[in-house]
Amino acid sequence: MQYWLMKSEPSVYSWDQLQKDKRTHWNGVRNYQAAHNLRAMRNGDRAFFYHSNEGMAIVGICEIVKEAYPDPSDKTGKFVMVDVAPLKALPEPVTLATIKTLPKFKEMALIRLSRLSVQTVSREHWKMICKMGGITS
């Protein structure tokens, strides 16, 4: 299984909204590297849901429930979207500020490639963030 991190501005689409919707189309990605990651996602992969701009924290975990298919909002036909469903909220959101203070996360894309909206997360980072977020599984 692969782990991911997806960003959304809460004023555009928030974690709360996803929990209400039960499922959503992750559309609007217009960056090739992010799109490449979308295409690499497989059903059952897990992704952190990160609030950018406001909140600036990882707030929940979602699951990929439909693999990449054309994004109808893209007139050029080049970009794709996936469907995601919420799995569980982090009891304790993990903020960017916290992550930044820990040397182990220096190599994380969230820090290194701050503008990439869909990124991979290593298994090690995934586990640490889950633990910090209060998920003990």
Place this chain on the structure above:
DNA sequence: GCCAACGTTGGC
């Protein structure tokens, strides 16, 4: 609101 970092566009 500002600005750094980065990506894209278009002229040459």
Place this chain on the structure above:
DNA sequence: GCCAACGTTGGC
């Protein structure tokens, strides 16, 4: 194919 100009993202 280079690079300046411009647009966007996202932290602060």
